[in-house]
Amino acid sequence: xxxxxxxxxxxxxxGIISFLKSSAxxxxxxxxxxxxxxxxxxxxxxxxxxxxHRDALRQASVFGILAVGMTVxxxxxGIDLSVGSILAVSAVLFSLFTIHFDWPAWLAVLASVGIGAxxxxxxxxxxxxxxxxxxxxxxxxxxxARGLAKYITGGKKISTxxxxxxxxxxxxxxxxxxxxxxxxxxxxxxxxxxxIFLFCLAVTWVLLSKHRWGRELFSIGGNEEAARLSGVSxxxxxxxxxxxxxxxxxxxxxxxxxxxxxxxxxxxxxxxxTAIAMVxxxxxxxxxxxGGMGLTLLGILTIGYLEKILSINxxxxxxxxxxxxxxxxxAVLTQRKNKK
Numbered sequence: 001x002x003x004x005x006x007x008x009x010x011x012x013x014x015g016i017i018s019f020l021k022s023s024a025x026x027x028x029x030x031x032x033x034x035x036x037x038x039x040x041x042x043x044x045x046x047x048x049x050x051x052x053h054r055d056a057l058r059q060a061s062v063f064g065i066l067a068v069g070m071t072v073x074x075x076x077x078g079i080d081l082s083v084g085s086i087l088a089v090s091a092v093l094f095s096l097f098t099i100h101f102d103w104p105a106w107l108a109v110l111a112s113v114g115i116g117a118x119x120x121x122x123x124x125x126x127x128x129x130x131x132x133x134x135x136x137x138x139x140x141x142x143x144x145a146r147g148l149a150k151y152i153t154g155g156k157k158i159s160t161x162x163x164x165x166x167x168x169x170x171x172x173x174x175x176x177x178x179x180x181x182x183x184x185x186x187x188x189x190x191x192x193x194x195x196i197f198l199f200c201l202a203v204t205w206v207l208l209s210k211h212r213w214g215r216e217l218f219s220i221g222g223n224e225e226a227a228r229l230s231g232v233s234x235x236x237x238x239x240x241x242x243x244x245x246x247x248x249x250x251x252x253x254x255x256x257x258x259x260x261x262x263x264x265x266x267x268x269x270x271x272x273x274t275a276i277a278m279v280x281x282x283x284x285x286x287x288x289x290x291g292g293m294g295l296t297l298l299g300i301l302t303i304g305y306l307e308k309i310l311s312i313n314x315x316x317x318x319x320x321x322x323x324x325x326x327x328x329x330x331a332v333l334t335q336r337k338n339k340k
Contacts, residue, residue: 022283023282023283023284023290023291023295024283024294024295024298026283027281027282027283027295027298027299027302028298030281030298030299030302030331031298031301031302031305034302034305034306034309035305037306037309038305038308038309041309041313043312043313046312047309047312050189052308052312054188054189054190054191055308056304056305056307056308057191057194057301057304058191058193058194059304059307059308060197060300060301060303060304060307061191061193061194061196061197061255062087062193062197062252062255062256062259062271063252063271063274063275063278063300063303063304064197064200064201064278064297064300064304065196065197065200065248065251065252065255066083066084066087066248066249066252066271066272066274066275067274067275067278067279067296067299067300068197068200068201068204068248068293068296069083069120069204069244069245069246069247069248069249070083070245070272070275070276070278070279071204071279071282071284071291071292071293071296072204072208072217072241072244072245073134073241073242073245074221074276074279074280074284074285074286074288074291075208075217075218075221075241075284075288075289075290075291076217076220076221076237076238076241076288077220077221077224077287077288077289078127078134078238078241078242078288079134079135079138079276079286080120080123080134080138080242080245080272081135081138081139081141081142081272082119082123082138082139082141082142082145082249082272083245083248083249083252083268083271083272083275084142084267084268084269084270084271084272085141085142085143085144085145085146085149085268086116086119086120086141086145086246086249086250086253086268087249087250087252087253087256087267087268087271088145088146088149088253088264088265088266088267088268088269089115089116089119089145089148089149089152089253090112090113090115090116090249090250090251090252090253090254090257091149091253091254091256091257091260091263091264091267091268092149092152092153092158092257092263092264092265092267093111093112093115093152093263094108094109094112094253094254094257094263095158095159095257095262095263096152096153096158096263097111097112098175098177098178099158099159099160099162099172099174099175100158100162105175105176105177108177109177109254112250112253112254113247113250113251113254114250115250116246116247116248116249116250116251116253117243117246117247117250118246119141119145119246119249120242120243120244120245120246120247120249121239121242121243121246122141123137123138123141123242123245123246124238124239124240124241124242124243125239126140126141127238127239127242128234128235128236128238128239128242129235129239138242142272146265149265150265152265153263153265155265156265157262157263157264157265158262158263158264159261159262159263160172160173160174160261160262174261177258178257178258178261179258180192180258181193181196181254181255181258181259182258182259182261193255193258193259196251196255197255200248200251201293201296201297204244204293205292205293205294208292208293209292209293213237213240216232216233216237217237217241218289218290219232219289220232220234220237220238220288220289221285221287221288221289221290222288222289222290223289252268253267253268256268270321273321273324273325273328274303274324276328277299277303277324277327277328277331278296278299278300278302278303279291279296279299280299280328280331281298281299281302281303281327281328281331282295282296282297282298282299282300282302283295283298283299284296284299303324303327306323306327307320310323
């Protein structure tokens with residue numbers, strides 16, 4: 001089991017070479033390669049500005065929150081394709097609760113996170129109890145949750161523009177929680193959504209590295225049958241992994257709604273691809289049993305910076321998706337090569 005940056009030196013090799021051959025080393029090389037790419041293709045000096053780096057972290061934060069939950073699931077040897085759709089459900093519900101129903105912010109947050117947890121728990125039940133393959137179960141949840149988001153909203157965005165029964169359009173004031181989440185501190189150099197992301201990452205890191213549940217997740221991903229024979233409650237541990245992923249989707253959905261000042265039932269489309277790319281490029285094995293939050297953070301920064309560099313150089317979205325797909329393949333091939 002590999003946890004973040006704890007390395008076992010290879011006999012006959014120096015510490016530096018051992019590090020470079022490790023998951024953390026390869027992820028660090030990938031991040032440095034992207035940074036060098038930014039220094040070369042700097043868009044007339046835009047990459048050298050502090051605002052570019054600040055915005056890169058802010059833009060990667062929602063994806064990063066999803067990647068945190070995805071890491072936990074992948075460590076068990078599973079996958080979660082429903083993260084983007086659950087994000088959309090949470091975004092529209094949070095907007096509906098706060099803008100249309102005038103719920104207190106704390107109640108809207110709790111309700112949205114609770115529903116995200118329930119949707120994640122359903123996936124966990126289908127996988128751990130009903131014994132469906134994670135790909136099939138979360139694919140079904142992806143479709144169901146997207147349909148639920150569209151059903152709740154009637155296919156329309158939930159915004160401050162509300163049409164009453166007489167057909168009159170009423171413009172409501174944007175709730176303060178939206179402005180709060182989308183604000184910045186420290187002279188505008190750190191976004192609140194980035195703080196939320198870092199908090200989610202820190203809490204999950206503690207669970208994985210310090211709590212018994214984290215050790216059980218790694219043991220299941222390494223050898224599920226051996227974990228069961230060792231007394232690990234495999235079903236419960238897997239169930240909670242997908243529930244946690246649902247919670248992270250809900251948090252990301254709330255942040256997304258705050259940034260867009262509305263709840264969009266189409267939000268989160270394709271986000272699962274980016275979240276998986278972040279986890280894999282960081283070095284967490286798709287086979288399970290190896291990885292960690294430190295590695296995922298490297299992957300998040302790598303993809304986040306890559307997206308920003310492509311953006312400031314006016315690379316179209318189609319090109320970004322092509323590059324992301326290539327990165328996933330290369331990362332998986334690197335993992336396979338390292339096992340041989």
